[in-house]
Amino acid sequence: MTENVNADPAELAKFSELAHRWWDADGEFRPLHQINPLRLDWIGQHRPLAGQCVLDVGCGGGILSDSMARSGADVLGIDLASKALRVAKLHALEAQTPRVRYREISVEALAQEAPTSFDVVTCMEMLEHVPDPQSVVKACALLLKPGGWAFFSTINRNPKSFVQAIVGAEYILGMLPRGTHEYAKFIQPSELAAACRSAGLTVVDMRGMQYNPITARYWLSSDTSVNYLLATTRPAA
Template structure:
């Protein structure tokens, strides 16, 4: 596989069909809007975004990119869904979001073009949708400056994750469209940690993210059985 084409056409088509609903708080993207303050706060607990060159890989309609720009970061959001990017650009214009731009380019292609260019790289809810997640992790490591931070979030692969993220969220609670996730593409924390080590990233913190169906609220937790986040850093002496 050509690493610069590390994308699943079916996945791109799936999200492109929903692109116009990215900023509808009651749409299929409602969970992303609900968890965004949590993941943004967690990122800011590791590094203050004000003034930092920040890259959001797999930005979709720009939910995280927009919020990071509003915290003072200089943000570039990249994705391979042209429809989602158009929605992100339109929202930035309508909301007058400062310091955010968007571009249709893969992580791997951008890594060849702009190595060691960003203080912070985020890749949220994206790794479980590409054929080769390790290639994306390597691209993130290439794109971040020595001493910079790379944040990931994805889904674990185990029985609990299948029951909650697929059966529960997609079929019983209808929180997500059916077919949003494929069990085989989910990534165990040990696997993601191995990808990070091979890419030269040091794992500093792991955080779980859970959903309470009774309160209909998401919260950060120590339980990484389903959704989890990684905070990694590129060593200052990286060669």
């Protein structure tokens, strides 16, 4: 790892410490397991995954990577948290997941190594954990084939998101470990859309993700005030 890698060592350590819990559906990563079907369906609505070459940026323990591979895609998951990647690889072996592989490399380095190589790039719940999210967006765009799709998800920055995503989720409901998120790193939809356009991507769709703590149900809506997803395309040549 070089000194210039776009990663926060404290963030990598935080997720590595929890690596063994990635596939515990009732553990610290329970919200990721709960929202994964929503994310997968939303991606598939825009770009059916069967037969596609897919890159999952910031894949962690492989929850989304694994499900995309089981949907028929050839998936490469990348991350800089070594322990989480080992968990992802072990799970793929144990579950005999086809067409998925994992690699420890930054998205910027991969963009230099293999530009225009992927039909689909996903970057979910990752941008709010890196020092320079615009650099990640730019690299994702470079990795796409012309006509390819890039999907992002992150957290809006406003008083409501602070209350729900940090105070509520981490301190009151205990849905996430305390310290998972830093409010200053949250990204407003206008900022993410601007970063995408600057990288040469066209914004196609934006959806919010809602949660009811009483029923423990997630759903997509037009309300992007807290969690939201962005679908973009790289114009065809």
